Amino acid sequence: MGKVYIVGAGPGDPELITIKALKCIQKADVIMYDRLVNKELLSYAKEGADLIYCGKLPNYHTMKQETINKFLVKYAKAGKTVVRLKGGDPYVFGRGGEEAEYVAKHQIPFEVVPGITASIAASSYSGIPLTQRNISGNVTILTGHRVNEENHLLNNLSFLKAADTLCIYMGIGNIETIQAQLLKADKSEQTPVAFVEWASTDKQRTIISSIEKMAHDVNEKEIENPCLIIVGEVVKFHSKLNWFEDVPSRSMIVEAGASQ
Structure with a gap:
């Protein structure tokens, strides 16, 4: 054997x-x-x-x-x-x-x-701490796949309201539904959202958006899987804690909507 x-x-x-x-x-x-x-x-x-x-x-x-x-x-x-x-x-x-x-x-x-999972890698390599004192005291990891199933966590509005930081795997294909559920849960339209493609690789790209613009930016910036979506105020740390993508020859950072 x-x-x-x-x-x-x-x-x-x-x-x-x-x-x-x-x-x-x-x-x-x-x-x-x-x-x-x-x-x-x-x-x-x-x-x-x-x-x-x-x-x-x-x-x-x-x-x-x-x-x-x-x-x-x-x-x-x-x-x-x-x-x-x-x-x-x-x-x-x-x-x-x-x-x-x-x-x-x-x-x-x-x-x-065990291995390092995408949410931890995307967090570290994009400069976004998943928890931060006085800002985020909990992290929710969930899948954006099959979001239309009745028992999916994204359909539990009270659950979404209580989440300080959301890490959504496999969510790009259902981004409109995810956006709608976050808004139904009374999340502010201005809540920051980060899309981290190919985390920790030389193809990594981080796109900063908001709940209001997230579906638009996925289409406008042609965001594709594999991509980890981070939702919450901790996303704001990206601008000052990003270390990986600032290295010459690394992928560019696209601040979605920055010029709008």
């Missing part, structure tokens, strides 16, 4: 991977990796390791989740050390829990190795 390691590869900057995750990559017989995993990390795989791409785009899956689950079990039963390499953290909108549950159901030994 082999073993499955469900491993977080971090947000994109290969130097942000943990030592434990790197050791897993180095000893793996099989690495099943996602689209947002930095391909540089695959260079640490041992000679002869099988590298299997499982990438997913919005509305298009190279490999269905059910197939991924079955391959994890198949390779482990063949005595292989299998690394399921996932962008960010496996247990934060990474479906790592589903994979772990499936592997456990088939009595396969497994471990889960």
